[in-house]
Amino acid sequence: MTYRDRSVMVTLEAREARVQRPNWAPAEVDLDRPSAARVYDFYLGGLHNFAVDREMAARAVADWPELPAIMQANRAFLRRAVRHLAAQGIDQFLDIGSGIPTVGNVHEVAQAALGDARVVYVDIDPIAVAHARALLEDDANTGVVQADFVDVGAVLEDPVTRSLLDFSRPVGLLVVALLHFVGDERRPAEALARYREAMAPGSHLVLSHASADGAPDRADEHRSLYRRTATPMTMRSRDEVAALLDGFTLVEPGIVFLPQWRPDDPVPPANPERFTGYAAVGRRD
Template sequence: MNPAVLGGFDPAVPNAARMYDYFLGGKDNLPADRAAAEQVLRFVPEIPIGIRENRRFLARAVRHLAELGIRQFLDIGAGLPTQANVHQLVERYAPGARTVYVDNDPQVLAHARALLQDSPDVVVADGDLRRPEEILADPAVRAHLDFDRPVAVLLLAILHFIPDEDDPAGILARIRAGLAPGSHIAISHVAVDQRPQAAPGVEGVYRDASARFVARMSDEIAPYFAGLRLLDPGLVNLHQWRPDEDEAVHPVLRTVGNYFICGIGRLD
């Protein structure tokens, strides 16, 4: 059994969160993470572009949700702290709004708690997306968020680590069941439409990491928004979701098909 799956720490096991950090150009990664990430880049060298676009989507999504009046944010699968974290964006666009970070990675939790110990509007909770009822019932989460009022649930770059046998669509349904009308769910998910032939290689690298990567096509991701009303412009590539006028599009993305899709749905 992979020690990372059990919540232990093994520096020889590539960690999905630390690999993401490496793709972003961060420093919170180890040799095993860098070696695995370089293997992934052999199959899909554009991954760092997509991950940077994911961070840009996060910023635009939080801003838009704040403009809609959302004042509670639940970020599940938060990952390692980096620049422009959710709580920092929330503070910028909706001062006084509340943020909860949820992750099941001990390193992520330790980093986040150390960074946020003096932030009264932020709570860090240990939780697993595969057990959403436990997250929504967590006393610390419920003390910080009022689930009788709208909440924005952020599921960014996390569902492609949930295998089909764990029923990701069912997980989304269970999350929706615990939210008040007016809540929103933001999702971003790698799509392999553009290069399906690379999927087995990437999945093979992550098979030995802390979390499995699951390659999905766009039409397999769309059902995750069932029961929600998709906000304009619908389910699109990251760089196509309400881009800022002055936001430059990387040349690689100008003619690319679906590579990393996203959307925000409202629970009416």
């Protein structure tokens, strides 16, 4: 089946599905508008997405066939970074912009390394939050908060956050594939500085960010697709990503393309710049 055929198929599927609402979907969720969190879930092989999300994903993949591999590389970086933090003894994590929990998410990786690790997931998307709460209701060491990344007080002072995380000890702050959905007008660097001030020395920031540096010819198409969602995309250069890490000491190998950050495979991928996203981990000294 060609990408064109697949796009036609999912378009028809989307039109048919709009008259139905799955019993797991909150009433306030708009079935006619794609969600970045649900599109990401689809790329990762998850099941918590709608036909309209799959339609958007198919259109994106038709224009950019490497896109699912980029998303999977981003998730692989997340797993490697969490394992690294766990090896440093960090046993509590604040994952902002967490999306819909799928296989290999933070609590699974952290608890595999440290059985009593605690994780708070934060997302602004009601469907992501609803799914996370349903999936994690039996795990006493995890919690879910619905809040906006830039509303730092709402995140840090939420009763769930306060009950699970102790900010007098090192914490792992994860903003993976999030900040490219936070435009400059919302001052993401200022929000990160406030989180940094609340973190104890020895804490770490884990960050990945979409960029046009690796594939400028594809960037405009990708940005135009995300303008259809509630979270349009702001791609940033390496220097702009570095500015977001101000106040943190970079962990080796620094700011690199996604598959280059401490890869599990000793054989590096060909053309890593085509993964069009930077990865970095910084330590709060």
